[in-house]
Amino acid sequence: MRIALLSGLVTASLSLGSCSIFHRDKPAPVxxxxxxxxxxxxxxxxxxxxxVMGAELKLTPDQTGRVRTILNGTLTQSNAAKEKFAxxxxxxxxxxxxxxxxxxxxxxxxxxxTKFKQLQTKAVQQKIATEMQQRQK
Numbered sequence: 157m158r159i160a161l162l163s164g165l166v167t168a169s170l171s172l173g174s175c176s177i178f179h180r181d182k183p184a185p186v187x188x189x190x191x192x193x194x195x196x197x198x199x200x201x202x203x204x205x206x207x208v209m210g211a212e213l214k215l216t217p218d219q220t221g222r223v224r225t226i227l228n229g230t231l232t233q234s235n236a237a238k239e240k241f242a243x244x245x246x247x248x249x250x251x252x253x254x255x256x257x258x259x260x261x262x263x264x265x266x267x268x269x270t271k272f273k274q275l276q277t278k279a280v281q282q283k284i285a286t287e288m289q290q291r292q293k
Contacts, residue, residue: 201288202227208287212280213271222266230259 206227210220233255241248264272274280 202231204288204291205284208284208291209267209275212284212287213267213275215267215271219266223263226259226262226266230255 203224206220206224209215209223210217215223234252237248237251237255241251263275267275
């Protein structure tokens with residue numbers, strides 16, 4: 157049964173012309189990677205988030221640069237923790253919480269209490285999340 161199903165899939169695949177032997181001039185299909193919460197964040201995430209935050213909060217170029225530095229450090233630490241600890245383990249969750257608390261303190265010091273409070277509002281977080289999703293497409 158399994159062999160018949162597999163053979164049917166191979167035949168269907170070949171008849172649709174997806175085999176590269178017959179179509180060498182066509183580029184290979186693009187395979188999209190699915191990210192999960194456990195996946196390491198891409199290196200561009202900190203840069204993009206800093207740019208979006210800078211625009212949304214109307215930060216100075218100096219503030220945006222300092223935010224980018226903080227976010228790069230947060231990203232590096234978070235990815236290291238994800239490699240060190242098992243996914244969803246209490247140790248990982250505790251380490252990520254510690255990293256986020258320190259990052260929040262640093263961000264607050266850079267952007268100031270008023271803009272930091274603005275950053276914590278749901279509306280601003282939603283705008284930032286939407287913009288980040290658009291950048292990842």
